[in-house]
Amino acid sequence: MLGLPHRTERRAKRERVMSMNRRQFIKIAGLSTLFGLGGKGAFEILRPGMLDAAEHGHGAPALEEPAEPAIRWGMTIDVEKCAEPGVVDKCIKACHSVHNVPDFGDSKDQVKWLWQDDYEHTFAGNENQYMADHVKEFPFLCLCNHCDEPPCVRVCPTKATFRRPDGVVAMDYHRCIGCRFCMAACPFGARSFNWLDPRDALNEKEYNMEFPTRGRGVVEKCNFCVERLAKGLMPACVEAAPQALAFGNLADPDSNVRQILRKRPSMRRKLELGSEPSVFYLV
Amino acid sequence: MIEKALKGEPRYYMWLVFLLGIIGVGMGCWFYQLHKGLGITGMGRDISWGVYIAQFTFLVGVAASAVMIVIPLYLHNYKKYAKVVIFGEFLAIAAVTMCMLFIVVDIGQPQRMLNVLLHPTPNSILFYDMIVLAGYLLINIIVGYNCLLADAQHRPHPGWLKPFIWLSIPWAVSIHTVTAFLYAGLPGRHLWLTAVMAPRFLASAFASGPALLVLVLLIISRVSKFDPGRDALQTIAKTILYAMIINLFLVGMEVFTAFYSNIPGHMHPLQYLYAGLHGHGKLVAWMWTAAPFAAIGVILLLIPSARRHHGILAFACASIFLAAWIDKGIGLVIGGFIPNPFHRIIEYSATFPEISITLAIWAIGALILTVLHKVAIAVREEEASTT
Ligand code: SF4
Ligand code: SF4
Numbered sequence: 202m203l204g205l206p207h208r209t210e211r212r213a214k215r216e217r218v219m220s221m222n223r224r225q226f227i228k229i230a231g232l233s234t235l236f237g238l239g240g241k242g243a244f245e246i247l248r249p250g251m252l253d254a255a256e257h258g259h260g261a262p263a264l265e266e267p268a269e270p271a272i273r274w275g276m277t278i279d280v281e282k283c284a285e286p287g288v289v290d291k292c293i294k295a296c297h298s299v300h301n302v303p304d305f306g307d308s309k310d311q312v313k314w315l316w317q318d319d320y321e322h323t324f325a326g327n328e329n330q331y332m333a334d335h336v337k338e339f340p341f342l343c344l345c346n347h348c349d350e351p352p353c354v355r356v357c358p359t360k361a362t363f364r365r366p367d368g369v370v371a372m373d374y375h376r377c378i379g380c381r382f383c384m385a386a387c388p389f390g391a392r393s394f395n396w397l398d399p400r401d402a403l404n405e406k407e408y409n410m411e412f413p414t415r416g417r418g419v420v421e422k423c424n425f426c427v428e429r430l431a432k433g434l435m436p437a438c439v440e441a442a443p444q445a446l447a448f449g450n451l452a453d454p455d456s457n458v459r460q461i462l463r464k465r466p467s468m469r470r471k472l473e474l475g476s477e478p479s480v481f482y483l484v
Numbered sequence: 485m486i487e488k489a490l491k492g493e494p495r496y497y498m499w500l501v502f503l504l505g506i507i508g509v510g511m512g513c514w515f516y517q518l519h520k521g522l523g524i525t526g527m528g529r530d531i532s533w534g535v536y537i538a539q540f541t542f543l544v545g546v547a548a549s550a551v552m553i554v555i556p557l558y559l560h561n562y563k564k565y566a567k568v569v570i571f572g573e574f575l576a577i578a579a580v581t582m583c584m585l586f587i588v589v590d591i592g593q594p595q596r597m598l599n600v601l602l603h604p605t606p607n608s609i610l611f612y613d614m615i616v617l618a619g620y621l622l623i624n625i626i627v628g629y630n631c632l633l634a635d636a637q638h639r640p641h642p643g644w645l646k647p648f649i650w651l652s653i654p655w656a657v658s659i660h661t662v663t664a665f666l667y668a669g670l671p672g673r674h675l676w677l678t679a680v681m682a683p684r685f686l687a688s689a690f691a692s693g694p695a696l697l698v699l700v701l702l703i704i705s706r707v708s709k710f711d712p713g714r715d716a717l718q719t720i721a722k723t724i725l726y727a728m729i730i731n732l733f734l735v736g737m738e739v740f741t742a743f744y745s746n747i748p749g750h751m752h753p754l755q756y757l758y759a760g761l762h763g764h765g766k767l768v769a770w771m772w773t774a775a776p777f778a779a780i781g782v783i784l785l786l787i788p789s790a791r792r793h794h795g796i797l798a799f800a801c802a803s804i805f806l807a808a809w810i811d812k813g814i815g816l817v818i819g820g821f822i823p824n825p826f827h828r829i830i831e832y833s834a835t836f837p838e839i840s841i842t843l844a845i846w847a848i849g850a851l852i853l854t855v856l857h858k859v860a861i862a863v864r865e866e867e868a869s870t871t
Contacts, residue, residue, distance in 0.1 A: 308528070309523075311528075322826040326748070356607075358605050359596075359603045377596075378594075381532045381591075382610055382666070384532040385820075388671050388672025389672075390824055390825035394532060394592065396527070396528065396529075419592055474671040
């Protein structure tokens with residue numbers, strides 16, 4: 202109850218900001234990020250240091266929300282397009298190799314950032330048993346929803362997981378104590394703990410040297426490719442399947458994702474919990 | 485005063501050696517866990533907390549239950565508890581220490597534990613839990629040590645202790661309430677998302693903790709000349725009885741709400757625990773062991789003539805302790821993760837190293853308790869011989 206007015210207010214404020222001074226900025230930042238102009242995205246040029254500061258989690262000030270949040274990254278997933286052969290695997294492979302995600306197989310020690318499930322389980326609790334047959338068979342890509350009101354962030358005792366001003370829920374692997382409170386709190390099963398040494402389950406030759414590997418005993422999950430956003434690149438999965446996935450600024454009414462969402466019916470997971478996922482499934 | 489722990493009969497030393505043996509095995513397993521990672525436990529992606537956190541949760545209750553002795557004595561001047569209160573406080577010290585050890589073995593990066601204090605995060609319940617537990621340990625050490633010291637020197641208890649004793653009462657309630665909030669505030673875990681979580685925690689704690697205390701006191705009265713007093717034991721037994729009845733009543737509330745509302749998410753974990761779900765039911769046997777023990781314990785304590793018989797009293801207390809332990813130390817934490825957020829049932833069973841580490845921490849608790857109680861007994865025996 203208490204969260205409601207505050208949340209609506211924040212959203213209204215964001216929209217207001219949009220229609221006034223910030224819109225121009227977002228357009229430039231958004232567009233150049235979308236099309237990957239330059240080595241350093243306009244996002245980084247216009248607001249230098251912000252991404253870095255937040256990613257490394259040193260300066261607490263960077264973690265605080267600026268008065269006028271202008272960006273909230275979000276993703277749309279076209280499940281029908283995901284059903285085309287090879288699409289889902291390509292996305293998962295792109296994500297897991299660029300982020301050095303260890304492969305422990307389908308075991309209890311498994312670590313996963315992006316994976317596939319079916320309609321019934323992805324929307325468990327809200328599933329419509331009479332849903333069209335073809336939808337029931339589509340693959341649903343699952344990942345961290347980068348919730349706008351993330352329960353995982355609320356419970357973390359060290360701020361090792363935090364919500365960046367642009368809506369990305371990020372992790373600081375050096376601060377995490379591995380208490381796994383965030384795993385109990387995430388209603389989407391999006392988080393993985395490094396039960397064993399992840400480096401043992403990585404093929405050394407295939408390391409992506411530009412992304413850190415993690416150690417034992419910390420939690421990890423999808424990071425919306427913040428390291429690529431900072432360079433003006435699209436997330437790896439989106440790059441792998443641009444026909445199925447779209448990524449953009451939910452706070453900008455004219456952004457690509459907002460235009461898609463205006464036209465097509467979409468679903469989000471467990472809306473009744475109020476975590477406000479930023480990942481939308483188009484059916 | 486502490487030197488009193490060093491003098492004892494052979495069986496006292498044998499008991500200590502036995503405990504040290506269990507601790508040794510557990511330490512070995514812990515080093516193995518530190519070396520390999522928590523993957524050597526039964527925990528995994530879906531059941532991400534297991535027997536360690538469950539023991540932690542249960543033992544916070546045992547620690548909190550010392551107030552069931554403190555309140556009658558200090559607020560209602562029930563003098564019959566004067567001799568036993570110290571045993572309750574020492575039980576609390578041992579229990580809180582065990583709680584902290586269970587956290588240390590559970591977390592993935594124990595050497596970073598201080599991050600909780602270095603980066604204080606007031607929106608995290610775990611932050612408060614750490615503070616209240618450390619505070620509770622400190623209060624009990626201050627009160628327990630100084631009371632015993634005064635007794636040993638045949639002085640009245642110093643007046644400045646009073647505020648600490650009063651403070652310990654709400655503080656005890658707070659440790660278990662905050663622990664309940666760890667669970668009760670999580671969206672999407674239906675077994676835990678309930679307003680009666682904290683009251684139920686307190687009720688089961690006020691049954692199981694004093695039940696353990698009665699067992700310990702009965703053992704002490706056999707191995708030493710210390711007599712806790714018939715009336716004191718009977719009064720504790722009544723506390724256990726009422727607390728357990730309230731606990732069972734609250735369980736009934738949960739069952740009614742889940743099943744009458746017929747909301748699948750609320751029914752599933754209970755179905756899993758008590759009947760099994762989609763062919764999975766590893767915990768069913770446990771839960772149906774707890775239920776009859778709870779019933780038998782309550783019935784025996786309800787009958788005054790049974791309650792007065794020390795053998796039956798011990799059996800009833802052991803039953804209630806066991807029932808509460810299964811409920812909280814196994815069912816509650818693990819059941820909360822089943823089914824998982826995708827409504828799949830992934831089951832959990834503890835591994836050998838995990839069980840060894842768990843037993844070792846219990847043994848450390850028993851060791852602390854033995855040594856502290858040994859000192860207390862020596863002081864009480866001296867008192868008895870001088871009067
Ligand atoms: S999906 Fe889970 S991990 Fe991701 S932001 Fe939401 S609660 Fe946190
Ligand atoms: S496991 Fe790490 S990220 Fe998760 S709540 Fe604990 S400290 Fe925070």
